[in-house]
Amino acid sequence: MAGSTEVYRASATAPVNIAVIKYWGKRDAVLNLPTNSSLSVTLSQSSLRAYTTASCSPTYPAEAGDTLTLNSKPQDIQASKRTLACLSDLRALRRNLENANPSLPKLSACPLRIVSENNFPTAAGLASSAAGFAALVRAIANLYELPQSASDLSRIARQGSGSACRSMMGGYVAWRTGVLEDGSDSLAEEVAPASHWPEMRALILVVSDVKKDVPSTTGMQATVATSALFPTRAETVVPARMTAIETAIINRDFPAFAEITMRDSNNFHATNLDTWPPTFYLNDVSRAAIRLVHDINRAAGETICAYTFDAGPNAVIYYLEKESERVIGTFRSILKAETQGWDGVFGDAVKHIKSGIALENLDSRAVGGLREGINTVILTGVGEGPLKVDKHLVSEAGEILDRAI
Amino acid sequence: MAGSTEVYRASATAPVNIAVIKYWGKRDAVLNLPTNSSLSVTLSQSSLRAYTTASCSPTYPAEAGDTLTLNSKPQDIQASKRTLACLSDLRALRRNLENANPSLPKLSACPLRIVSENNFPTAAGLASSAAGFAALVRAIANLYELPQSASDLSRIARQGSGSACRSMMGGYVAWRTGVLEDGSDSLAEEVAPASHWPEMRALILVVSDVKKDVPSTTGMQATVATSALFPTRAETVVPARMTAIETAIINRDFPAFAEITMRDSNNFHATNLDTWPPTFYLNDVSRAAIRLVHDINRAAGETICAYTFDAGPNAVIYYLEKESERVIGTFRSILKAETQGWDGVFGDAVKHIKSGIALENLDSRAVGGLREGINTVILTGVGEGPLKVDKHLVSEAGEILDRAI
Numbered sequence: 089m090a091g092s093t094e095v096y097r098a099s100a101t102a103p104v105n106i107a108v109i110k111y112w113g114k115r116d117a118v119l120n121l122p123t124n125s126s127l128s129v130t131l132s133q134s135s136l137r138a139y140t141t142a143s144c145s146p147t148y149p150a151e152a153g154d155t156l157t158l159n160s161k162p163q164d165i166q167a168s169k170r171t172l173a174c175l176s177d178l179r180a181l182r183r184n185l186e187n188a189n190p191s192l193p194k195l196s197a198c199p200l201r202i203v204s205e206n207n208f209p210t211a212a213g214l215a216s217s218a219a220g221f222a223a224l225v226r227a228i229a230n231l232y233e234l235p236q237s238a239s240d241l242s243r244i245a246r247q248g249s250g251s252a253c254r255s256m257m258g259g260y261v262a263w264r265t266g267v268l269e270d271g272s273d274s275l276a277e278e279v280a281p282a283s284h285w286p287e288m289r290a291l292i293l294v295v296s297d298v299k300k301d302v303p304s305t306t307g308m309q310a311t312v313a314t315s316a317l318f319p320t321r322a323e324t325v326v327p328a329r330m331t332a333i334e335t336a337i338i339n340r341d342f343p344a345f346a347e348i349t350m351r352d353s354n355n356f357h358a359t360n361l362d363t364w365p366p367t368f369y370l371n372d373v374s375r376a377a378i379r380l381v382h383d384i385n386r387a388a389g390e391t392i393c394a395y396t397f398d399a400g401p402n403a404v405i406y407y408l409e410k411e412s413e414r415v416i417g418t419f420r421s422i423l424k425a426e427t428q429g430w431d432g433v434f435g436d437a438v439k440h441i442k443s444g445i446a447l448e449n450l451d452s453r454a455v456g457g458l459r460e461g462i463n464t465v466i467l468t469g470v471g472e473g474p475l476k477v478d479k480h481l482v483s484e485a486g487e488i489l490d491r492a493i
Numbered sequence: 494m495a496g497s498t499e500v501y502r503a504s505a506t507a508p509v510n511i512a513v514i515k516y517w518g519k520r521d522a523v524l525n526l527p528t529n530s531s532l533s534v535t536l537s538q539s540s541l542r543a544y545t546t547a548s549c550s551p552t553y554p555a556e557a558g559d560t561l562t563l564n565s566k567p568q569d570i571q572a573s574k575r576t577l578a579c580l581s582d583l584r585a586l587r588r589n590l591e592n593a594n595p596s597l598p599k600l601s602a603c604p605l606r607i608v609s610e611n612n613f614p615t616a617a618g619l620a621s622s623a624a625g626f627a628a629l630v631r632a633i634a635n636l637y638e639l640p641q642s643a644s645d646l647s648r649i650a651r652q653g654s655g656s657a658c659r660s661m662m663g664g665y666v667a668w669r670t671g672v673l674e675d676g677s678d679s680l681a682e683e684v685a686p687a688s689h690w691p692e693m694r695a696l697i698l699v700v701s702d703v704k705k706d707v708p709s710t711t712g713m714q715a716t717v718a719t720s721a722l723f724p725t726r727a728e729t730v731v732p733a734r735m736t737a738i739e740t741a742i743i744n745r746d747f748p749a750f751a752e753i754t755m756r757d758s759n760n761f762h763a764t765n766l767d768t769w770p771p772t773f774y775l776n777d778v779s780r781a782a783i784r785l786v787h788d789i790n791r792a793a794g795e796t797i798c799a800y801t802f803d804a805g806p807n808a809v810i811y812y813l814e815k816e817s818e819r820v821i822g823t824f825r826s827i828l829k830a831e832t833q834g835w836d837g838v839f840g841d842a843v844k845h846i847k848s849g850i851a852l853e854n855l856d857s858r859a860v861g862g863l864r865e866g867i868n869t870v871i872l873t874g875v876g877e878g879p880l881k882v883d884k885h886l887v888s889e890a891g892e893i894l895d896r897a898i
Contacts, residue, residue, distance in 0.1 A: 316756075317763055320725040351721075351769055358722055358767040364752075365787050366759045372777045382770050 098230035099141040102222035102474040108349040110356040113312040119271040124326040132471030134433040138219035141481035142227035144198035154200040173247040182232035203481035221248030222255035226474035242276035258473035287409040292466040295401040314364040346394030353396040373461030377403035379454040387449035417444025429465040503635035504546040507627035507879040513754040515761040518717040524676040529731040537876030539838040543611040543624035546886035547632035549603035559605040578652040587637035608886035626653030627660035631879035647681035663878035692814040697871040700806040719769040751799030758801040778866030782808035784859040792854040822849025834870040
């Protein structure tokens with residue numbers, strides 16, 4: 089880890105996760121404590137990932153302090169309380185190690201130089217903060233050689249971005265709301281590893297022409313403050329669904345998993361519509377996707393795919409690999425031939441599939457609406473948690489390497 | 494009332510009403526008993542009305558039974574349990590009168606010949622059943638010279654179509670859910686007559702290209718059966734809002750009336766989104782209207798207009814006459830010059846108004862969306878309840894007169 093010029097480096101990649109029980113609403117905005125538990129599927133880093141190198145050195149100028157470069161752009165780290173909270177907690181853990189073992193290099197005293205890149209398609213409207221903070225926390229924990237578990241570290245990532253705590257591990261991950269005021273029991277837990285149910289796939293339909301009206305943090309706090317229906321969601325609906333979907337995952341029961349996922353997405357967006365003034369993240373293209381998933385399942389005579397929508401119009405369609413023909417085939421025949429994004433690791437396996445359920449079984453207006461509204465897809469699946477990588481975005485001499493990934 | 498050939502006739506017109514606290518969900522589908530109370534504004538019959546002549550005669554062939562002609566088309570009255578329930582109750586009330594006073598003609602023993610027309614723009618997607626059943630009940634009650642009050646008769650109209658009970662009177666009308674199993678206390682009551690707050694106006698934005706996915710009766714019962722949020726609406730949200738909006742009406746407090754109206758529309762549509770599978774009545778044009786109303790109110794610095802949406806995408810915009818310049822002026826400058834429907838009684842008063850709030854204060858995408866999605870408006874206002882009219886749709890000889898209104 090030590091470079092020839094006393095530059096210490098460690099790098100990690102971290103995944104995106106897409107919730108099937110949605111996080112929406114903070115009971116503590118500083119500690120990022122949620123009003124309800126949530127559950128997500130970690131998506132493969134072969135498609136989407138944040139890549140972060142954490143480095144530190146006594147040779148870095150102390151007056152510059154910690155620095156962060158994101159997608160080649162220097163960030164004002166002092167302006168981000170959330171980033172500062174993560175760095176402060178990680179440094180404290182390192183200091184504990186150093187205090188316990190004086191032979192360790194005093195990395196906690198060195199300025200950090202952090203460089204991060206992500207490979208998300210621009211304008212995809214995909215929340216990059218979860219993967220970004222997970223990669224940052226994982227890279228610094230690696231740099232500091234922290235012994236804490238992923239679940240322990242998820243508490244720190246949570247302070248960066250709530251859903252980042254779920255990107256600290258792979259597979260099927262629950263974020264427990266916790267009850268303690270200091271948030272120490274509000275952390276991510278693995279419900280099942282990716283290997284338990286590796287057949288899970290996700291087709292992301294990226295809606296063109298997106299303009300996000302209301303940022304998530306503003307939107308969720310407006311919902312908590314004004315929706316007459318939100319308390320029922322947080323107190324009654326979500327706790328029951330958390331139990332039910334964990335059972336569905338343990339049993340690899342896709343129809344149950346799918347129905348809970350779709351109902352929870354609808355329930356979450358219902359509380360947005362009930363917010364004052366109302367917030368809308370779904371548009372007519374989103375609605376076309378919802379209609380088509382219901383039509384596909386009806387035509388199939390069983391539940392073979394499920395939609396979910398975060399705070400934006402993009403649809404994420406979960407399905408099992410064995411249903412690629414009927415799910416991917418159908419969406420492929422609906423979408424324009426020039427649609428981008430069918431390539432990649434998961435795309436190779438479905439290259440030969442051109443058709444699925446006959447389009448005459450589907451609502452023709454929804455078919456037309458989806459075709460017009462989608463130009464890009466991302467085909468991916470369940471994947472692993474953050475990975476340690478050996479190629480760094482900072483040179484042995486401490487120089488930032490531009491776009492090395 | 495008696496014609497020369499013993500044909501008895503009576504005619505009535507009845508209004509449309511647009512709820513500000515929505516009726517959605519039946520606790521008894523046969524008696525049409527609602528899960529929650531609702532409240533509406535009766536709209537002027539100078540714009541929209543159902544026109545019905547009820548006639549009966551011992552000369553009408555008994556074997557044909559009661560007959561109904563609607564918009565010049567004979568209806569299969571036996572197929573409509575709802576119509577049969579109304580006729581049966583009205584005939585029973587007449588029979589009581591005849592039993593008490595043997596000198597009365599035995600109209601209850603004669604077949605009914607009912608002819609009804611409405612003047613609603615075709616394809617406007619406006620629910621005509623409320624006005625239709627109110628006109629039918631009022632016309633037959635007139636024919637039978639029933640002494641019952643409008644509130645008493647609203648119980649009967651309710652069995653035809655739930656919201657028809659609110660069209661039995663003018664102004665601001667509450668439909669009390671009631672608690673009795675036989676539904677006898679589930680009826681309409683006047684909260685305030687039209688004369689109490691006559692300045693209320695309604696601009697209906699008729700969304701083009703409407704295809705209604707789910708009929709109201711099916712949709713509402715799906716919501717009751719499947720939405721996790723619906724019980725909160727029916728048990729908690731609506732009762733509080735009923736009290737609050739009645740106070741707002743009594744005090745002629747438009748900002749309070751407007752906010753409750755908008756929040757209740759959003760809350761109602763939220764429970765539809767939470768229905769399984771979800772039902773959507775709002776589309777991107779509806780959302781543009783919502784956005785613009787919020788933008789207009791923000792630009793005005795006060796709440797001068799309110800939206801509400803029934804089970805369809807058409808927006809009804811309530812505002813007070815004194816705000817015609819800012820409300821109608823703004824919508825006029827947003828919509829295409831060739832938009833239909835600015836004429837009529839209420840249109841004459843705003844003919845000179847061409848502009849309102851400057852469009853640069855409004856979301857440009859919403860302006861474009863509304864402009865593209867609306868070709869027809871209906872400009873109307875609060876109005877009176879059913880009216881007795883002397884021109885009949887059945888001749889003295891009992892012949893059906895085609896399109897007499």
